[in-house]
Amino acid sequence: MASTDTTALADFLQASRARITPKSAGLTSGDRRRVEGLRREELAMIAGVSASYYTRLEQGHSVNASPQVLDALASALQLTDAERTHLHTLATRKPLRAAVKRPPAERADPALLELVASLGDVPALVLGRRSDVLAWNSTGHALVASHLDLNAPDTSSTRPNMARLVFLDEHTRELYADWRAKSAAVVGNLRLVVGRHPDDPVLASLIGSLTMASADFAKLWADIRVQPCATAVYEMRHPLVGALSVTQQTLRSIDNPDQTLVTHTAAAGTHTSDALRLLATLASPDAVDAESGHLRHHPAEGARRYSESTTPDSNAVVATSSKRSGR
16 A cells, blocks of 8 residues: 555646646647546656656655656646645655654744844734744734734634634635635645645644635645745735735745745835735734734724825725735
């Protein structure tokens, strides 16, 4: 029986092959096909490997493929740079250990905390390996989760998880105008993380619980696609300040690569830039209820204050920018 590791490689190869049509691979297809993707022997021919060897790889019966073979397969499968790296990760990672200890709770990197503090009113979050919110500033909290306790990230048992919020929280689903793009980015990044940490039981539990709780997540997870966190433009419908078009950037810590700093910005002089400044005011310490940790302002109050603080010209919503990949 194939191990979990070789099964992950086999699943990725099979799903990637299914997405390549004979036409896109430069082949003619004169006979009828049961599926649209390439046959195993066709992919093997394009990659320059034997059909029997590729079949063993895809069935999880062969390991230790050379870097040259993996690169040839990546080219034949027309993988992106991120997908190529993921293929190498799956093919070269060590076998899973029979029993794995539960990892200790993550703590935000002190250097990242200092950076968040220095960003002022720029909405910022520190995310851990499994998309847990390890820290956020007041504006970051107000932007992505104003309905949650500001102090929730301070304790491991109450920390919000961005993947859970995207798929299971109605507020977050409504926040993103193109929720499909956001959810696909979250799943694509999680798959990369699982490839790097296949023996993380907490991560496996997260994937399992999301698969059971969300049909949308289960469908995306079965697609096997990967997508690294990078830069993306998201249209948001915020309950306090209205329509926003924010640029989300994800910066990985060199000293602690499992943790990332996520910022949300907008070009100066735009509607979104003005709205983010107002949001920073609404999220100031005196605007947070000390008992609940929630913002005191009602959505209508934010809309009123925003309309009073802008000129008619600045109320035009910025046109949607072309989307790039992001968590």
